[in-house]
Amino acid sequence: MPNLNIVICPGCGSEISVVNHGCPKCGYENNEDGRLLTLAEMLERPSYPDPGAMRLNDVCPAFIKAVVAATQAD
Ligand SMILES: [Zn+2]
Numbered sequence: 728m729p730n731l732n733i734v735i736c737p738g739c740g741s742e743i744s745v746v747n748h749g750c751p752k753c754g755y756e757n758n759e760d761g762r763l764l765t766l767a768e769m770l771e772r773p774s775y776p777d778p779g780a781m782r783l784n785d786v787c788p789a790f791i792k793a794v795v796a797a798t799q800a801d
Contacts, residue, residue: 729798731766740789755785766797 734743738755747763749756757763759781764772772781 729800731770731797733797734763734765735790735793735797736763737783737786737790740787740793742793766794 732745734745734747735741736743736750736753736755738750739753741750741752743750743752743763745765748761750763755763764781769781769783772779774780775782
Protein backbone atom coordinates (compact mmCIF):
# COMPACT_ATOMS: atom_id res chain seq x y z
CA MET A 728 0.00 0.00 0.00
CA PRO A 729 1.24 3.48 -0.75
CA ASN A 730 2.05 5.53 2.30
CA LEU A 731 0.69 9.00 1.71
CA ASN A 732 1.02 10.03 5.33
CA ILE A 733 4.37 11.59 4.54
CA VAL A 734 5.37 15.16 3.87
CA ILE A 735 7.10 15.99 0.63
CA CYS A 736 8.19 19.60 0.26
CA PRO A 737 6.57 21.13 -2.84
CA GLY A 738 9.47 23.55 -3.19
CA CYS A 739 12.37 21.10 -3.36
CA GLY A 740 10.89 17.59 -3.36
CA SER A 741 12.56 16.48 -0.12
CA GLU A 742 10.77 14.23 2.33
CA ILE A 743 10.67 16.05 5.64
CA SER A 744 9.24 15.40 9.10
CA VAL A 745 5.47 15.31 9.50
CA VAL A 746 6.08 17.63 12.45
CA ASN A 747 7.52 20.68 10.74
CA HIS A 748 7.40 24.44 10.51
CA GLY A 749 8.11 24.56 6.82
CA CYS A 750 10.90 22.88 4.91
CA PRO A 751 14.26 22.95 6.72
CA LYS A 752 16.09 22.41 3.43
CA CYS A 753 14.71 25.16 1.21
CA GLY A 754 12.55 27.30 3.50
CA TYR A 755 9.25 26.54 1.73
CA GLU A 756 6.38 27.51 4.01
CA ASN A 757 2.65 27.04 4.22
CA ASN A 758 1.51 30.23 5.85
CA GLU A 759 -2.12 29.16 6.05
CA ASP A 760 -1.56 25.96 8.02
CA GLY A 761 1.78 26.77 9.62
CA ARG A 762 3.29 23.48 8.51
CA LEU A 763 3.63 21.53 5.32
CA LEU A 764 0.83 18.99 5.00
CA THR A 765 1.08 15.29 4.34
CA LEU A 766 0.22 14.05 0.86
CA ALA A 767 -2.96 12.50 2.25
CA GLU A 768 -3.98 15.85 3.75
CA MET A 769 -3.22 17.70 0.51
CA LEU A 770 -5.45 15.32 -1.42
CA GLU A 771 -8.36 16.25 0.83
CA ARG A 772 -8.01 19.96 0.12
CA PRO A 773 -10.13 21.80 -2.42
CA SER A 774 -8.46 23.39 -5.41
CA TYR A 775 -8.88 26.86 -6.83
CA PRO A 776 -11.47 28.24 -7.56
CA ASP A 777 -13.36 26.30 -4.89
CA PRO A 778 -13.89 27.95 -1.49
CA GLY A 779 -11.06 27.29 0.96
CA ALA A 780 -8.76 26.20 -1.82
CA MET A 781 -5.23 25.27 -0.93
CA ARG A 782 -2.54 27.10 -2.88
CA LEU A 783 0.80 25.57 -3.65
CA ASN A 784 3.31 28.11 -4.82
CA ASP A 785 6.31 27.23 -6.92
CA VAL A 786 5.80 23.48 -7.04
CA CYS A 787 8.89 21.85 -8.50
CA PRO A 788 9.18 18.77 -10.75
CA ALA A 789 10.99 16.93 -7.93
CA PHE A 790 7.82 17.20 -5.84
CA ILE A 791 5.74 15.64 -8.59
CA LYS A 792 8.31 12.88 -9.02
CA ALA A 793 8.30 12.18 -5.29
CA VAL A 794 4.50 12.04 -5.20
CA VAL A 795 4.40 9.60 -8.08
CA ALA A 796 7.08 7.48 -6.41
CA ALA A 797 5.10 7.49 -3.15
CA THR A 798 1.97 6.26 -4.87
CA GLN A 799 3.90 3.41 -6.46
CA ALA A 800 5.66 2.29 -3.29
CA ASP A 801 4.64 -0.98 -1.71
ZN1 LIG B 1 11.99 22.17 0.55
